[in-house]
Amino acid sequence: MRIQRLWLPSLFLILGMVLPAFGQSGDLKVKVPFPFNVAEARLPVGEYVVSSGSGKVVIRDSRGRTVAMALANQAGKKADKTGRIIFECYGDRCFLSRFWAAGQDQGSELLRSSLETKVAANAMGAYFALLGTTLPH
Numbered sequence: 001m002r003i004q005r006l007w008l009p010s011l012f013l014i015l016g017m018v019l020p021a022f023g024q025s026g027d028l029k030v031k032v033p034f035p036f037n038v039a040e041a042r043l044p045v046g047e048y049v050v051s052s053g054s055g056k057v058v059i060r061d062s063r064g065r066t067v068a069m070a071l072a073n074q075a076g077k078k079a080d081k082t083g084r085i086i087f088e089c090y091g092d093r094c095f096l097s098r099f100w101a102a103g104q105d106q107g108s109e110l111l112r113s114s115l116e117t118k119v120a121a122n123a124m125g126a127y128f129a130l131l132g133t134t135l136p137h
Contacts, residue, residue: 026101027051028083030132036087036094038068039113049135050085050099052108057099075100075107083132088116090123097127102134 028050035044038059049060052072059068075098083102087094095116100107112120 026083026104027135028085028099028101028132029135030083030085030130032130034094036096037113037115038096038110039070040115041068043067050096050132052099052101057096057108057110059096070096070110070113072099072108072110075109083134084129085132087128087130088120088125089128090119090125093119093123094128095119102132 029047030050031047032043033045035042037043038057043059047062048067049064051058051060055071055073057070057072058066061067081102083104084100085096086098088097089095095113096110098107098109
């Protein structure tokens with residue numbers, strides 16, 4: 001009986017580790033020269049690795065630690081030789097908005113956070129794009 005009780009939680013744990021690997025669209029290394037937000041998280045100037053898959057975008061710092069994560073939808077086709085990330089900026093606040101890995105047909109568009117919605121209501125937005133370096137898997 002005890003073995004049966006442990007079986008189901010173990011299955012969920014294994015699936016939780018394996019399923020996020022499906023649908024990965026590649027990693028993109030990028031130097032961001034200004035502080036920015038990913039959802040509610042404020043990140044400083046620095047070098048980051050951005051990846052997406054399973055309806056989310058994950059941002060890791062130069063040490064490989066996950067520093068932010070946000071829900072995302074698929075963005076339109078944007079096959080390109082270089083990967084890029086796009087920020088939507090309002091005054092001095094920039095929010096990660098879209099992400100494409102090099103050579104991928106589909107990108108990711110982050111869902112607007114409540115903070116971004118509030119900031120956007122009071123300022124005119126402008127887009128800012130950065131090119132990155134694709135990391136091998």
